[in-house]
Amino acid sequence: xxxxxxxxxxxxxxxxxxxxxxxxxxxxxxxxxxxxxxxxxxxxxxxxxxxxxxxxxxxxxxxxxxxxxxxxxxxxxxxxxxxxxxxxxxxxxxxxxxxxxxxxxxxxxxxxxxxxxxxxxxxxxxxxxxxxxxxxxxxxxxxxxxxxxxxxxxxxxxxxxxxxxxxxxxxxxxxxxxxxxxxxxxxxxxxxxxxxxxxxxxxxxxxxxxxxxxxxxxxxxxxxxxxxxxxxxxxxxxxxxxxxxxxxxxxxxxxxxxxxxxxxxxxxxxxxxxxxxxxxxxxxxxxxxxxxxxxxxxxxxxxxxxxxxxxxxxxxxxxxxxxxxxxxxxxxxxxxxxxxxxxxxxxxxxxxxxxxxxxxxxxxxxxxxxxxx
Amino acid sequence: xxxxxxxxxxxxxxxxxxxxxxxxxxxxxxxxxxxxxxxxxxxxxxxxxxxxxxxxxxxxxxxxxxxxxxxxxxxxxxxxxxxxxxxxxxxxxxxxxxxxxxxxxxxxxxxxxxxxxxxxxxxxxxxxxxxxxxx
Numbered sequence: 348x349x350x351x352x353x354x355x356x357x358x359x360x361x362x363x364x365x366x367x368x369x370x371x372x373x374x375x376x377x378x379x380x381x382x383x384x385x386x387x388x389x390x391x392x393x394x395x396x397x398x399x400x401x402x403x404x405x406x407x408x409x410x411x412x413x414x415x416x417x418x419x420x421x422x423x424x425x426x427x428x429x430x431x432x433x434x435x436x437x438x439x440x441x442x443x444x445x446x447x448x449x450x451x452x453x454x455x456x457x458x459x460x461x462x463x464x465x466x467x468x469x470x471x472x473x474x475x476x477x478x479x480x481x482x483x484x485x486x487x488x489x490x491x492x493x494x495x496x497x498x499x500x501x502x503x504x505x506x507x508x509x510x511x512x513x514x515x516x517x518x519x520x521x522x523x524x525x526x527x528x529x530x531x532x533x534x535x536x537x538x539x540x541x542x543x544x545x546x547x548x549x550x551x552x553x554x555x556x557x558x559x560x561x562x563x564x565x566x567x568x569x570x571x572x573x574x575x576x577x578x579x580x581x582x583x584x585x586x587x588x589x590x591x592x593x594x595x596x597x598x599x600x601x602x603x604x605x606x607x608x609x610x611x612x613x614x615x616x617x618x619x620x621x622x623x624x625x626x627x628x629x630x631x632x633x634x635x636x637x638x639x640x641x642x643x644x645x646x647x648x649x650x651x652x653x654x655x656x657x658x659x660x661x662x663x664x665x666x667x668x669x670x671x672x673x674x675x676x677x678x679x680x681x682x683x684x685x686x687x688x689x690x691x692x693x694x695x696x697x698x699x700x701x702x703x704x705x706x707x708x709x710x711x712x713x714x715x716x717x718x719x720x
Numbered sequence: 721x722x723x724x725x726x727x728x729x730x731x732x733x734x735x736x737x738x739x740x741x742x743x744x745x746x747x748x749x750x751x752x753x754x755x756x757x758x759x760x761x762x763x764x765x766x767x768x769x770x771x772x773x774x775x776x777x778x779x780x781x782x783x784x785x786x787x788x789x790x791x792x793x794x795x796x797x798x799x800x801x802x803x804x805x806x807x808x809x810x811x812x813x814x815x816x817x818x819x820x821x822x823x824x825x826x827x828x829x830x831x832x833x834x835x836x837x838x839x840x841x842x843x844x845x846x847x848x849x850x851x852x853x854x855x
Contacts, residue, residue: 366777431801434769441770463762464733470761481808481823483815486757487749496743497758499736506729510722532781533793541794545801552802552834566830567805573821580819629822693820 356445364442366532368435373535375519377436377542378512382505384429388472389502391422395626396495398706401672409678412703416624419706420557423628426476427553428546433469435542461507468501480556480627481569556629570629575685577633579693580625580707581666588660588713592696599681599698600716602647608697611683614638614646619680625707635701637682640717644676649719651676657700658716669709670720671702678703681714787849795842799835806831 367373397405398415408414450456472494479490486493509516523535533541555565562568570578583589591597598605617639624630641651654673661667671679679702683690690696695712702710744751776796784792808815809827818824 364774427805430804431797434765434801437765438770438773441766441774444766461733466762466765467758468736470765471758474761475757477805478808481812481815482819483808483812485814486753488743488747488753489750492743493750493754493757496736496739499732499739501736503729503731503733503736506725506732508729510726510729513722513725532777533790537790541790541797544794545797548798548838549801549805552805566834567802567809567827568825569809570822571825573819578819578821580822582819585817585819 359445361442361446363445366538367526367535368439368533368538369442370439370535371515371519372521372523373538374436374439375516376523376539377432377439378516379520380543380546381429381432381436382509384425384432385469385501385505387421387425388429389498391418391425392495392498394418395422395706396491399626399709406674407672407704409675409703412621412678413624414704415706416557416622416630416704419624419626419628420554420630423476423480423557424550424554426473427549429469430473430477431542431545431549433473435538435545437466439538458511461504461511464500465504465508468497468504471497472501482627557624559632568629569627570631574691574693575633575688577623577631577685577694578625578629580627581712583692583696583713586659586661586664586713589692591660591715592692592713597697597715599714601643602649602717602719604647608683611638611681611698615642616683617680619678619701621680621701621703623701623707623710624705634686635680635682636684637680637698637701640671640676640679640681640700643681643717644719647717647719654720656716656718656720657711657714658718659711660713660715666708666711669700669711671700671709675702675705681717785850787853788846791842791845791849794845795838798838802831802834802838 394407395415395418398407401407450459475486475490475494475497478485479494484490523539526534551561552565552567553569555561555563555568556570573579583592598607599611615638616636618634618636620632621635622630622632640655644651644653644655652673653676655671655676656668657671658668659666679700681698682695682701683698685691685694690699695714698714699712700710700714740754744754777793780789780793780796806827809823810831812823815823
């Protein structure tokens with residue numbers, strides 16, 4: 348059986364795949380759309396990385412308040428669209444796998460190697476990304492570091508691939524010139540349209556996680572409503588802060604000041620409509636009421652345009668502290684209320700940070716301390 | 721143009737290789753599982769997914785009447801991709817504990833409804849095309 352299979356694979360020639368889907372004009376069009384999807388993924392992913400680990404030169408604006416919500420939504424949804432595009436593109440070029448000899452020359456060997464890297468990196472990013480948005484961890488490694496490193500491999504190998512194939516791409520993007528469909532299968536146009544339709548359906552099937560209009564349309568959206576109309580990514584139980592958060596002795600440490608919840612509620616309050624936008628692509632607008640961070644800075648005798656470090660009651664974990672940059676102090680609230688009610692414990696009671704245009708992991712909950720930097 | 725693209729591509733690849741090397745050498749599990757995921761995609765695709773697609777295509781062409789071929793092919797493709805997207809939501813041995821409001825919908829039902837709509841559309845398209853062909 349194995350020997351017969353090996354003989355079959357050996358005998359198979361690229362010319363044996365006669366379906367119009369394998370035409371280079373089809374390949375070029377799919378490659379163009381896949382390239383656009385990957386470019387969107389790469390740029391928005393890089394932005395998200397910089398927002399979370401800002402290099403010195405990087406400034407992320409506080410307005411529009413939905414900016415991060417949009418960039419991260421685009422990141423995840425362009426990744427979803429890339430799944431059918433990648434599969435169709437690879438099916439289009441699959442016959443090339445059977446070209447013999449395997450290696451013709453050194454440049455040819457390097458090109459094949461770069462395509463292996465491209466294919467490996469593309470599958471790696473899409474597969475780990477898809478499982479990560481479902482918070483389903485089929486691996487023991489730290490996802491952000493892996494997804495980030497491989498993103499550079501994917502970007503580099505895509506550019507190299509485009510450079511190598513540029514003449515073919517130019518030729519391929521001329522008129523589709525579809526001959527009448529025949530017995531060899533779907534026409535070029537039908538194959539392309541099926542792929543585009545599938546990419547669109549895949550996006551609509553999942554986009555309810557971030558697009559309000561599709562909330563009740565998307566069957567595979569990875570979120571629903573949650574307490575106070577907002578999903579919770581980390582509960583007080585999981586963060587082990589339940590007792591500390593409910594302790595009547597809780598005080599907010601602000602410089603040398605110690606403020607009770609009643610003290611905070613007695614300060615002038617502001618109400619703002621701000622989104623929670625998760626790195627996993629879901630997002631939700633909500634109405635928050637609390638004390639503007641700039642007011643708290645003034646209260647502590649500090650310049651309201653100073654960055655601050657926020658520390659949670661959480662004892663450990665990557666999301667225990669966050670730094671709020673100076674650009675965000677005026678738009679950010681230390682929120683006490685959510686959608687007209689006192690904050691639920693899982694949403695960060697007694698108080699949490701809610702900043703415009705920032706990823707959810709930086710919207711520190713169960714705040715214990717604010718330090719002026 | 722091509723030279724510039726290639727050089728920039730090589731530079732990004734080089735940076736990615738440095739990051740991947742740091743990632744892989746920091747923990748054994750990173751190296752082993754990272755490599756498995758990296759190589760797994762092309763292997764599973766080229767060795768399993770693509771041959772299945774090819775066989776399915778040949779079977780479609782052989783057994784499905786001409787007027788039904790495109791609608792059925794579209795239905796099969798949509799079924800495969802929607803099912804693929806649903807796998808991480810339906811099969812969660814390594815999923816985090818369900819948080820309030822996240823990953824808590826009935827995805828089996830959602831997928832079934834979506835596939836029902838797809839095949840209803842396939843049936844409608846097939847019937848219309850057959851009718852037209854008879855006229």
